[in-house]
Structure formats: structure tokens, C-alpha cells
Amino acid sequence: MRFSEEFAAALYQVLKDDLPKEEIQQLIEKPKHAEHGDLAFPCFSLAKIQRMAPQSIAEQLSRAVQSPLFEKVEAAGGYVNAFLDKKYVTKLVLEEVMAKKEQYGTLHIGKGEVIAIDMSSPNIAKPFSMGHLRSTVIGQSLALLLAKGGYRPVKINHLGDWGTQFGKLIAAYKKWGDEQKVKEQPIKELLALYVKFHDEAERNPELEAQGRQWFKRLEDGDQEAVVLWEWFREESLKDFSRIYQLLNIEFDSYAGEAFYNDKMDRIVRRLEEKGLLTESEQAQVVLLAEEELPPCLIKKSDGATLYATRDLAAAFYRKETYHFAKSLYVVGGEQRLHFKQLTSVLRRMGESWADDLIHIPFGMMRKDGKKMSTRKGQVVLLEEVLQESIALAKKNIELKNPGLANKEEVARQVGVGAIVFNDLKNYRLNNIDFSLEDILRFEGETGPYVQYTHARACSILRKAGFHAEEKRTIVLSGEKEWEAVSLMMSFPEAIEKAINDFDPSRIAKHTIQLAQAFNKYYAEVKVLEEDEQQLSRLAFVSAVAQLLKEGLALLGIEAPDEM
Numbered sequence: 001m002r003f004s005e006e007f008a009a010a011l012y013q014v015l016k017d018d019l020p021k022e023e024i025q026q027l028i029e030k031p032k033h034a035e036h037g038d039l040a041f042p043c044f045s046l047a048k049i050q051r052m053a054p055q056s057i058a059e060q061l062s063r064a065v066q067s068p069l070f071e072k073v074e075a076a077g078g079y080v081n082a083f084l085d086k087k088y089v090t091k092l093v094l095e096e097v098m099a100k101k102e103q104y105g106t107l108h109i110g111k112g113e114v115i116a117i118d119m120s121s122p123n124i125a126k127p128f129s130m131g132h133l134r135s136t137v138i139g140q141s142l143a144l145l146l147a148k149g150g151y152r153p154v155k156i157n158h159l160g161d162w163g164t165q166f167g168k169l170i171a172a173y174k175k176w177g178d179e180q181k182v183k184e185q186p187i188k189e190l191l192a193l194y195v196k197f198h199d200e201a202e203r204n205p206e207l208e209a210q211g212r213q214w215f216k217r218l219e220d221g222d223q224e225a226v227v228l229w230e231w232f233r234e235e236s237l238k239d240f241s242r243i244y245q246l247l248n249i250e251f252d253s254y255a256g257e258a259f260y261n262d263k264m265d266r267i268v269r270r271l272e273e274k275g276l277l278t279e280s281e282q283a284q285v286v287l288l289a290e291e292e293l294p295p296c297l298i299k300k301s302d303g304a305t306l307y308a309t310r311d312l313a314a315a316f317y318r319k320e321t322y323h324f325a326k327s328l329y330v331v332g333g334e335q336r337l338h339f340k341q342l343t344s345v346l347r348r349m350g351e352s353w354a355d356d357l358i359h360i361p362f363g364m365m366r367k368d369g370k371k372m373s374t375r376k377g378q379v380v381l382l383e384e385v386l387q388e389s390i391a392l393a394k395k396n397i398e399l400k401n402p403g404l405a406n407k408e409e410v411a412r413q414v415g416v417g418a419i420v421f422n423d424l425k426n427y428r429l430n431n432i433d434f435s436l437e438d439i440l441r442f443e444g445e446t447g448p449y450v451q452y453t454h455a456r457a458c459s460i461l462r463k464a465g466f467h468a469e470e471k472r473t474i475v476l477s478g479e480k481e482w483e484a485v486s487l488m489m490s491f492p493e494a495i496e497k498a499i500n501d502f503d504p505s506r507i508a509k510h511t512i513q514l515a516q517a518f519n520k521y522y523a524e525v526k527v528l529e530e531d532e533q534q535l536s537r538l539a540f541v542s543a544v545a546q547l548l549k550e551g552l553a554l555l556g557i558e559a560p561d562e563m
């Protein structure tokens with residue numbers, strides 16, 4: 001709550017002997033109803049200490065609080081209610097937004113701490129799923145928010161690039177593969193090979209054995225196997241990187257599961273030394289009965305390591321390499337158990353940082369009430385969904401603004417932005433309904449709506465020949481602007497909350513509200529009228545545009561100046 005510090009300071013002047021400043025600060029609330037002012041201080045706990053009626057304390061305090069920030073301070077129902085002076089606060093806030101520019105809302109809560117973010121992490125030779133998209137956009141927004149908060153995010157794409165399935169894939173490729181086809185459409189082709197392998201294996205069990213042999217050869221470093229595996233990985237990455245390009249996302253590391261091949265022995269030895277490994281059905285496991293969790297599988301009977309073993313090695317590697325303060329895993333809710341086991345095993349190993357691993361789960365994307373699948377027969381490749389959205393956005397632009405200069409680029413920004421916004425406006429644990437038509441609407445709570453509002457604000461400024469660089473004094477009553485100004489005021493707070501709860505939807509909601517407040521304002525006020533407030537109004541419009549852009553930017557969405 002902006003200005004609550006000043007309110008606390010004013011109260012503290014009177015309450016010095018009764019309450020420490022921090023406690024006063026903590027007690028201050030934001031009233032639900034406007035008639036109770038902008039800030040409120042409840043006097044009930046104080047009443048107990050002083051053995052007085054809360055309302056009489058409130059009355060005393062309200063007379064004593066003095067600050068130019070408040071136009072009125074009154075006592076009601078045991079609260080001290082403070083009303084901000086709209087004119088003065090509007091001036092302060094707008095001047096601050098204009099002076100700080102992109103730095104407005106920047107926080108220093110992170111103190112440069114490193115936060116590792118495991119995000120996206122699709123599986124090689126398999127389609128990039130909706131779940132992977134959710135992980136990618138949530139992870140990206142968290143990285144942007146954390147950076148804004150003064151942390152140092154490290155984005156890690158933990159590619160699923162190892163496992164017995166690669167033995168099968170090599171076997172299938174050797175039998176039926178076509179190099180040219182794989183090069184043309186890697187994921188489609190590799191997936192087809194994998195599916196064919198399974199179909200054929202039902203009739204011909206011999207195939208499974210071949211798959212196992214190839215995987216063994218791969219693990220032993222056999223030239224032919226390794227070359228093929230590397231090639232599959234490379235071709236798959238080409239497919240994935242087209243999606244990352246559309247989304248405008250880069251990673252700090254692509255160290256996937258295979259990266260840990262030579263880093264697991266050490267971990268397994270450590271588990272042994274600590275006496276944590278137990279043999280169970282010929283496999284090595286860590287029993288986690290005390291935590292009421294199923295055993296964590298570390299090594300199979302044939303010596304093969306598992307998903308969890310790799311994640312253990314990855315956790316150590318990240319700790320030792322990045323010295324993270326927190327290590328986030330943006331992975332769907334289905335893997336809850338896995339991450340609980342991971343933390344539990346680390347705790348048993350005596351690692352003090354075990355609880356710094358945080359699973360950030362999310363719900364699923366649904367279409368027509370069913371989980372949206374990008375698998376098997378009906379391979380809806382995600383890239384096709386993105387391209388379809390871009391094409392629809394382009395159609396919209398052709399209709400609304402046929403003369404627009406860089407249509408292709410704007411269509412990408414709008415089409416992709418729509419999908420990202422639809423994802424991030426929902427609290428991440430909720431399931432989301434996916435309807436391209438709805439998310440591309442220019443009205444309602446959509447990405448295009450916010451982008452369009454931003455472009456409209458920009459066009460007003462262009463028309464007026466406004467330059468944000470010029471210094472100007474704000475002379476607005478603040479009445480009509482108040483809703484938007486209050487939102488500007490609470491922007492830094494929204495960022496802090498989004499960071500603390502790992503919840504980008506706070507920023508999405510805040511940004512929609514700002515767009516709505518501005519559109520309401522624009523319908524009521526003649527912004528361009530040439531009177532003594534014109535420049536102040538334009539400064540207000542420019543501040544709105546800036547924060548809409550910044551809000552979208554924190555979600556990983558671009559904001560064209562014209563659309």
C-alpha cells in the first residue's frame with residue numbers, strides 16, 4: 001500500500017509510547033469501501049492496551065494525524081480512516097511514473113539473489129504439449145517479475161533427452177526411417193516412428209528387445225547410437241526453437257536429462273554412504289515412509305538410473321553452479337509427488353537447502369471440457385495452434401486497420417499475446433478453457449483488449465504530438481483519473497505480491513483493470529480539448545500507456561504502438 005508508510009509515520013508521532021512503528025504499519029488496512037477512505041488504522045488492539053473505547057482512540061488519533069497527503073482523516077467504528085488528497089496524490093504519482101519510466105515499479109527485494117527456474121522442458125522427439133507451453137509462459141513471466149524485483153533469474157530448459165524411449169526410436173529409425181522426412185518435419189516424423197514402433201511391437205515382441213539393445217549401446221557410448229541420438233535432439237530443438245522464437249523467449253541453459261549422465265554416480269555413492277539406499281524388488285530406493293511418501297526409485301535392477309536420480313543430480317549441480325537462493329520447478333500438478341520425493345530425499349541427505357526447491361504446479365488447458373491433447377493420432381502441433389492464432393489476428397487487423405505498416409509483426413505480437421494472456425490471467429492452478437475465438441476478442445478480458453487500449457493511448461499521444469521527455473507540472477483535480485491513478489499507485493505492490501505468490505495473474509488482472517479504467521475515462525473526458533489541463537491529461541495518458549506496456553512486458557507480451 002503506497003503512502004501507508006507516511007500514514008504510519010503520522011500515527012507514530014502520536015503513538016510513540018504505545019506501539020512500535022512496524023506494528024502500526026502492519027495494522028494499516030486498505031478499506032473495502034470507498035466511503036471508508038483509502039487507508040484505515042484499526043484501534044482495537046490499542047483499545048485493549050489502553051483500556052479505552054476504540055472509537056475514542058480513533059477520534060483522538062484522527063485529530064492528530066496531519067499530512068498534505070490526506071484531504072480528510074476521520075474516526076468511524078473504531079477505525080481511523082484517511083482519505084488521500086486526489087489532486088496532490090495524482091500529481092505525485094504521475095510525476096513519479098514519468099520520471100522513473102521503465103524503472104517505475106522496480107523493487108530491490110531480491111538483493112541480487114539467484115533464482116533458478118526449471119521451465120518449459122519438453123521431451124525430445126515428442127510434441128511440445130500445452131503443458132509445456134504453460135510451463136514456458138509461466139516460467140518466463142516469473143523470470144521477468146523476479147528480475148524486476150531485484151533477483152537474478154536463471155532460466156533452465158531441462159530437456160527430456162534421455163531414456164529407454166531413445167533406444168526404441170533408434171531401432172524404429174533403423175528399420176523404417178527416412179532422413180529427408182525427419183529433416184523436413186522432425187517432431188512429426190519422429191513421433192510417427194515411435195508410434196509405429198509400439199504398434200509393431202505388439203505383434204513382434206522381438207522389437208522391444210532391439211529397442212533395449214540400442215539403448216544399452218547408447219548408454220555405452222556406441223558411435224552410431226550416439227550420432228543418431230544427437231541428431232534427433234538437434235532436429236527436435238529446431239522445431240522447439242521456432243516456438244520459442246514466436247514467443248520471444250530465450251534460455252540460460254539447455255542442460256537436459258542427458259547432461260547429468262556423468263553426474264549421478266557421485267549422488268548414488270553419497271546416498272549409499274549415508275545409508276539411505278535400500279534394496280526393494282531388485283531396485284535401489286530411498287524409503288520415505290516417515291514422510292508418508294512412496295519410495296523414491298534411484299536405480300533399476302539393470303543399473304539404469306531414473307528421472308528422480310537425474311533430478312537429484314540436477315539439484316546439486318544447480319546449487320553448486322548457480323548458488324541459488326531458490327530453485328523453482330514450473331511443472332504440471334501431475335508431478336507433485338515427484339517433487340515432494342525430491343525434497344524429502346535431499347532433506348534426508350542433510351542438505352540445508354532442500355526446502356529451497358519449490359514446485360510451482362499449474363492446472364491443465366482444456367478444450368470443449370477435455371484436456372487439450374497434442375498427442376498421438378490427432379497431432380495438433382502447438383506451433384499450428386500459435387500459427388492459427390496469428391492468422392486470425394492478421395484477419396482482424398486487415399479488417400480494422402488495413403493500412404497498418406508492419407502487419408506481419410503486429411499479427412504475431414497479437415496472436416501470440418492472446419494465447420499467453422489467456423494463460424496468465426488465470427490463477428495458475430486453475431484449469432483453463434481454450435477457445436481461440438474468445439481469446440482473440442478485442443473486448444473482454446483478453447490480451448488484444450489490453451494491447452488495443454495501449455495502442456489507442458499511443459495514438460492519442462501521437463495525434464497531440466506529445467513528448468514524454470518534456471517536464472510538466474500536473475494540474476488535474478484527479479477526480480476522473482482517480483481509478484487509474486490508484487492502480488498506478490498499487491502497481492509496485494502488485495509486482496511484489498506476484499513475486500511472493502509466484503502468481504503472474506496478479507499482474508494480468510491489474511493490467512486489465514488499468515485498461516478498463518482508462519477506457520472509461522476516455523469515454524467521459526475530452527482528452528484533446530485545448531484548455532489549461534490538456535498537457536496534464538496527456539501526461540496522464542502517457543503514464544497509462546507506459547504502465548500497460550510494462551504490465552504486458554512482465555507477462556512476456558509485446559505491446560505494439562499501433563494495431
Ligand code: ARG
Nearest residue numbers: 118121122123158160311331
Ligand atoms: N520433461 C518433463 C515432462 O515433459 C518435465 C521436466 C520437468 N523438470 C524437471 N526437472 N523434472 O514431463
